Amino acid sequence: xxxxxxxxxxxxxxxxxxxxxxxxxxxxxxxxxxxxxxxxxxxxxxxxxxxxxxxxxxxxxxxxxxxxxxxxxxxxxxxxxxxxxxxxxxxxxxxxxxxxxxxxxxxxxxxxxxxxxxxxxxxxxxxxxxxxxxxxxxxxxxxxxxxxxxxxxxxxxxxxxxxxxxxxxxxxxxxxxxxxxxxxxxxxxxxxxxxxxxxxxxxxxxxxxxxxxxxxxxxxxxxxxxxx
Amino acid sequence: xxxxxxxxxxxxxxxxxxxxxxxxxxxxxxxxxxxxxxxxxxxxxxxxxxxxxxxxxxxxxxxxxxxxxxxxxxxxxxxxxxxxxxxxxxxxxxxxxxxxxxxxxxxxxxxxxxxxxxxxxxxxxxxxxxxxxxxxxxxxxxxxxxxxxxxxxxxxxxxxxxxxxxxxxxxxxxxxxxxxxxxxxxxxxxxxxxxxxxxxxxxxxxxxxxxxxxxxxxxxxxxxxxxxxxxxxxxxxxxxxxxxxxxxx
Amino acid sequence: xxxxxxxxxxxxxxxxxxxxxxxxxxxxxxxxxxxxxxxxxxxxxxxxxxxxxxxxxxxxxxxxxxxxxxxxxxxxxxxxxxxxxxxxxxxxxxxxxxxxxxxxxxxxxxxxxxxxxxxxxxxxxxxxxxxxxxxxxxxxxxxxxxxxxxxxxxxxxxxxxxxxxxxxxxxxxxxxxxxxxxxxxxxxxxxxxxxxxxxxxxxxxxxxxxxxxxxxxxxxxxxxxxxxxxxxxxxxxxxxxxxxxxxxxxxx
Numbered sequence: 001x002x003x004x005x006x007x008x009x010x011x012x013x014x015x016x017x018x019x020x021x022x023x024x025x026x027x028x029x030x031x032x033x034x035x036x037x038x039x040x041x042x043x044x045x046x047x048x049x050x051x052x053x054x055x056x057x058x059x060x061x062x063x064x065x066x067x068x069x070x071x072x073x074x075x076x077x078x079x080x081x082x083x084x085x086x087x088x089x090x091x092x093x094x095x096x097x098x099x100x101x102x103x104x105x106x107x108x109x110x111x112x113x114x115x116x117x118x119x120x121x122x123x124x125x126x127x128x129x130x131x132x133x134x135x136x137x138x139x140x141x142x143x144x145x146x147x148x149x150x151x152x153x154x155x156x157x158x159x160x161x162x163x164x165x166x167x168x169x170x171x172x173x174x175x176x177x178x179x180x181x182x183x184x185x186x187x188x189x190x191x192x193x194x195x196x197x198x199x200x201x202x203x204x205x206x207x208x209x210x211x212x213x214x215x216x217x218x219x220x221x222x223x224x225x226x227x228x
Numbered sequence: 229x230x231x232x233x234x235x236x237x238x239x240x241x242x243x244x245x246x247x248x249x250x251x252x253x254x255x256x257x258x259x260x261x262x263x264x265x266x267x268x269x270x271x272x273x274x275x276x277x278x279x280x281x282x283x284x285x286x287x288x289x290x291x292x293x294x295x296x297x298x299x300x301x302x303x304x305x306x307x308x309x310x311x312x313x314x315x316x317x318x319x320x321x322x323x324x325x326x327x328x329x330x331x332x333x334x335x336x337x338x339x340x341x342x343x344x345x346x347x348x349x350x351x352x353x354x355x356x357x358x359x360x361x362x363x364x365x366x367x368x369x370x371x372x373x374x375x376x377x378x379x380x381x382x383x384x385x386x387x388x389x390x391x392x393x394x395x396x397x398x399x400x401x402x403x404x405x406x407x408x409x410x411x412x413x414x415x416x417x418x419x420x421x422x423x424x425x426x427x428x429x430x431x432x433x434x435x436x437x438x439x440x441x442x443x444x445x446x447x448x449x450x451x452x453x454x455x456x457x458x459x460x461x462x463x464x465x466x467x468x469x470x471x472x473x474x475x476x477x
Numbered sequence: 478x479x480x481x482x483x484x485x486x487x488x489x490x491x492x493x494x495x496x497x498x499x500x501x502x503x504x505x506x507x508x509x510x511x512x513x514x515x516x517x518x519x520x521x522x523x524x525x526x527x528x529x530x531x532x533x534x535x536x537x538x539x540x541x542x543x544x545x546x547x548x549x550x551x552x553x554x555x556x557x558x559x560x561x562x563x564x565x566x567x568x569x570x571x572x573x574x575x576x577x578x579x580x581x582x583x584x585x586x587x588x589x590x591x592x593x594x595x596x597x598x599x600x601x602x603x604x605x606x607x608x609x610x611x612x613x614x615x616x617x618x619x620x621x622x623x624x625x626x627x628x629x630x631x632x633x634x635x636x637x638x639x640x641x642x643x644x645x646x647x648x649x650x651x652x653x654x655x656x657x658x659x660x661x662x663x664x665x666x667x668x669x670x671x672x673x674x675x676x677x678x679x680x681x682x683x684x685x686x687x688x689x690x691x692x693x694x695x696x697x698x699x700x701x702x703x704x705x706x707x708x709x710x711x712x713x714x715x716x717x718x719x720x721x722x723x724x725x726x727x728x729x
Contacts, residue, residue, distance in 0.1 A: 063701070066658065066662070066700065066701050066704040066705070067662070067697055067700055067701065068661075068662035068663070068664075068665040068676075068700055069662065069665075070665040070666065070668065070676060071665060071676065071693065071696055071697055071700060074676075074693060075693055075697075078689050078690075078693070079689075079690065079693075162557070166557070166558060166559040166560070167559065168559075169559045169561050169562055170559075170561055170666070170669075172561070172669075173561075173668065173669055180559070180561065180562055180565065184565075187569075193573045196569055196570040196573045197566075197570040197571070197573070197574070199570075200562065200565060200566040200569065200570040201566070201570075203562055203566075204554075204558045204562055204563070204566060207557065207558045207559055207562065208553075208554065208557045208558050211557040211558070212553060212557040215556065215557060285628055287624060287627060287628060309627075309630065309632065310630045310632075312630075313627070313628060313629060313630035314630055317628070317629075318625075318628040320621065320624075320625060320628075322621055324621045324622060324624065324625035325625075326622060326625070326626075326640055326644075327644065327720045327721075327722060327723035328640075328643045328644060328647075328720055328723070337639070338626075338629035338630060338631065341631070341635065341639065342629060342630040342631055342635070343630070370720060370721045370722070371721075371722065372720055372721030372722020372723055373721045373722065386629070390629060390630070
């Protein structure tokens with residue numbers, strides 16, 4: 001078989017791999033949505049002066065931030081039921097969905113830290129100034145502190161999304177048919193060791209082309225916010 | 229402070245120009261400084277005083293003109309940096325001591341690492357210089373443990389330890405609390421009295437008046453006038469000089 | 478003493494919590510091997526990644542030419558692609574064109590083991606992040622320090638190594654600790670290429686002994702201890718290298 005044939009053969013498998021990559025994107029979008037929501041609450045919990053809220057929020061954040069993604073993934077795959085009964089309706093939880101939930105935990109913990117860090121980066125004096133003007137703690141947080149934090153939270157949030165996307169192929173290990181799993185299947189089906197390098201390079205390129213612009217944009221935004 | 233007026237100058241600037249982007253900081257500077265002379269450069273901030281100093285030891289490359297230090301042509305592209313900086317020492321406004329080295333190491337490291345002089349000899353010299361600067365017991369302290377005035381005196385010892393022929397003092401008292409200005413100025417005076425050629429950029433008019441042999445006044449990148457301090461502070465001719473002096477004196 | 482512990486965990490097993498690794502010698506051995514491999518992965522990859530990061534940051538600072546372009550390309554590639562795909566690429570794709578030796582039984586055996594590929598891959602991945610950490614540390618050192626060195630006759634390179642780099646290191650610790658925690662967590666990815674590290678052996682143990690939940694909890698605790706230890710060690714090193722009057726906020 002000559003080079004042209006080899007290339008044609010690889011191209012033939014690309015739609016199959018790309019369909020898998022769509023699942024990577026789907027998992028990452030769902031997980032960032034869940035993780036950001038949960039992480040917002042965890043982050044607010046972390047800065048709460050009430051120890052009954054603060055301590056559990058800090059504990060959960062540290063736990064899910066320091067546990068390996070793969071270990072959290074295993075937890076969700078093995079310990080979550082295959083289907084759940086919500087109000088008499090049985091909902092199937094396919095492995096990709098359970099994996100998505102597994103990814104949401106570390107995302108939530110990381111976002112919780114982003115929230116805490118950006119709130120803490122606002123000088124202490126602003127809290128005092130607001131208090132002197134008669135603002136309540138809650139009003140200070142929502143009307144004065146957070147509006148300054150939101151733009152600052154965007155670049156690290158984008159980095160977190162990029163990190164999440166590049167973590168999604170881990171779900172291949174627990175049997176999710178995403179891009180890496182499909183690349184492996186495609187390589188085995190072709191049983192030709194010459195396709196190995198180009199097939200994996202193509203997969204790397206897919207991730208790179210998706211993630212690189214996100215990280216670049218994040219860097220640009222970060223620079224813009226810093227000079228303001 | 230004996231100056232032979234006809235001796236060839238040690239440092240000679242001719243038509244020096246320098247721009248940062250579109251802003252021309254130096255617009256044709258001429259200066260002659262003889263060996264052993266103490267020269268003060270004064271002028272409003274942003275007039276290019278510090279830039280003049282930084283061009284003399286090559287920290288700021290120039291766009292036009294020539295700078296001669298002894299037989300060294302500073303703007304020569306094949307310039308031997310080590311040779312130039314061996315001859316020209318510098319003391320900065322912010323001291324710029326190396327915080328990860330002890331006081332003794334700060335003073336001795338360049339002669340050892342750059343000039344490759346034997347450690348024992350250099351350290352002996354460094355200790356003597358620290359004693360001269362009235363800091364004999366601070367050799368093993370870190371710069372962060374010293375007051376600003378003490379740090380600046382270490383910085384002077386560090387410059388002296390290279391055994392230069394001329395030292396550039398760049399607003400060395402500007403970052404100091406008032407009570408420390410005096411101790412640093414008396415250290416500078418001691419260096420000058422020992423015969424070192426000194427070029428000072430300073431805001432301390434009183435010091436310039438009594439310690440300098442010659443005063444240069446710069447404004448907007450040119451030297452407006454220069455004279456011995458006795459004449460300069462009493463018989464300044466240019467209106468810009470008069471206006472400046474009326475503000476600071 | 479040891480028999481007491483074994484009896485305790487056997488009793489515990491009959492009450493529903495089956496920690497075979499504490500009473501079954503075979504599971505215990507497997508577990509210790511896995512833990513040892515995980516520690517080795519962390520240790521070797523951490524050292525290599527720090528060396529890579531320091532070297533690349535130095536190149537980025539001192540050179541503008543070809544070498545710096547290569548380093549920038551390397552960082553972009555490794556930061557924007559998944560570690561597990563990188564590891565597969567090295568192990569399966571590059572591994573497929575590597576020479577194959579023979580083991581003592583005469584069977585084919587790759588010259589580069591899956592452990593080595595995992596170390597290489599983890600080091601390069603973490604090294605890209607460390608490069609950015611050290612680069613940011615260098616950026617945090619005010620250039621007046623370099624200038625003072627230049628005024629004393631130091632060359633650019635000499636000033637970098639004697640003055641800027643030691644100060645930059647002190648600005649890098651917080652971010653470095655983060656990267657090494659990530660590296661510690663990332664060693665689990667070596668599971669994917671069959672390195673018998675902690676996750677791999679735990680999986681074997683729970684497959685044989687059907688104690689999935691117990692083993693996962695043990696694993697989780699161990700990783701929390703390991704990441705805690707990494708942070709502790711870096712904090713100790715940072716404290717030992719702290720300079721009077723120099724640090725966050727007052728680096729001039």
